[in-house]
Amino acid sequence: MREPTLLILTAMTDGPRHGYGIVQEVRVLSGGQVSLLTGTLYTALDRLTAEGLVEHDHEEQVDGRVRRYYRLTAGGLAALTAETARLRQLTTAVEARLRAVHPRTV
Amino acid sequence: MREPTLLILTAMTDGPRHGYGIVQEVRVLSGGQVSLLTGTLYTALDRLTAEGLVEHDHEEQVDGRVRRYYRLTAGGLAALTAETARLRQLTTAVEARLRAVHPRTV
DNA sequence: TGACCATAGATTGATCATTTACATATGATG
DNA sequence: CATCATATGTAAATGATCAATCTATGGTCA
Numbered sequence: 476m477r478e479p480t481l482l483i484l485t486a487m488t489d490g491p492r493h494g495y496g497i498v499q500e501v502r503v504l505s506g507g508q509v510s511l512l513t514g515t516l517y518t519a520l521d522r523l524t525a526e527g528l529v530e531h532d533h534e535e536q537v538d539g540r541v542r543r544y545y546r547l548t549a550g551g552l553a554a555l556t557a558e559t560a561r562l563r564q565l566t567t568a569v570e571a572r573l574r575a576v577h578p579r580t581v
Numbered sequence: 582m583r584e585p586t587l588l589i590l591t592a593m594t595d596g597p598r599h600g601y602g603i604v605q606e607v608r609v610l611s612g613g614q615v616s617l618l619t620g621t622l623y624t625a626l627d628r629l630t631a632e633g634l635v636e637h638d639h640e641e642q643v644d645g646r647v648r649r650y651y652r653l654t655a656g657g658l659a660a661l662t663a664e665t666a667r668l669r670q671l672t673t674a675v676e677a678r679l680r681a682v683h684p685r686t687v
Numbered sequence: 688t689g690a691c692c693a694t695a696g697a698t699t700g701a702t703c704a705t706t707t708a709c710a711t712a713t714g715a716t717g
Numbered sequence: 718c719a720t721c722a723t724a725t726g727t728a729a730a731t732g733a734t735c736a737a738t739c740t741a742t743g744g745t746c747a
Contacts, residue, residue, distance in 0.1 A: 477583075477733060478671070485675045488682045495695050504674050508667075515734055517697060522733085539742055540695050556679060561614075562672045565584070568610050569591045569665050576594045577658065583704060601724050621705055623726055628704085645713055646724050 476558045479515050484528065484547060484555040491532035491546040494520070520545055528554050582664045585621050590634065590653060590661040597638035597652040600626065626651055634660050 479501075486492055486500035498511045523529040528551035532544035547555070585607075592598055592606035604617045629635040634657035638650035653661070 479734070481671075481675065485678055488678055493695080494697090495693095499694095504678060505671065506674070512735060512737095513695095513697070514699085514736070518733080538694085542695070552683065555675075556683075559672060559675050559679065562668065563676065565587075565611065566665060566668045566672055568612070569587065569661075570669070572591055572594055572610060573662060573665065577662075585705070599724080600726090601722090618706065619724090619726070620707070620728090624704080644723085648724075 476554070479509070479511060480519055480523070481555070481558060481562075482509060483511070483516065483519050483523070484551055487529065487545060487547040488552070488555070491544040493535070493542040493544045495542075497545075523551070527551075582660070585615070585617060586625055586629070587661070587664060587668075588615060589617070589622065589625055589629070590657055593635065593651060593653040594658070594661070597650040599641070599648040599650045601648075603651075629657070633657075 482501045482505060483497055485504060486497045492500060494513070494516055498513075498516060501509055501511050520529060524531070524545070527548055529545050530548050532546040534544065535542040588607045588611060589603055591610060592603045598606060600619075600622055604619075604622060607615055607617050626635060630637070630651070633654060635651050636654050638652045640650065641648040
């Protein structure tokens, strides 16, 4: 799982969100570092839907614009949790190595 | 930076290593989870050399086989350190979110 | 009032890293 | 005599992301 995918899933943990809402939420939770491109977002949502990690929720009409909401499935939450644990383990291992060899750089 | 790349750089933090040595080291430091494929390794080494994160060290002849050693440059170490810090920050943010919303799953 | 920005959706072609598969070669193990 | 561990690499395919573009509404500012 790549980074944008991880962040997209994370943005849906607290409930369904529509595309633009995911873009904004990812910006917030990444500390302003990641601004998803729409090309990344919508193709990822299609892919994740096909994989069963995400599914359609409902649609809204706001000011003449459609809002399409997506939600995380149980499988999506499980995948996100597993991936995060794997990532933490990896990060910890790399940091341990850096500390051991180059104590001042970490 | 993708995961295999991160691990390849990490495997060279304690000194120069040759290709196959990197494969073995990555297996160890990933807790046996990642076995680099040679296609990934050698194309990554070429790319990282072109980017200046890695450079050629020396060559050895062992049992009629060549061993080509690579080492991390100062820029490579800096990039690895920065990437690891970024990854930790990201992982922490995602975990915080998971804990806040689904306390039992983390 | 006309330009621009934020919001909201989406598609297309290009790029890049990785994977898969292939190719070659030696020495040790069973 | 086959297979595995060691050791190097290349070429084609896949997959995810990026860059660019498009449509459309409502609000702000000069």
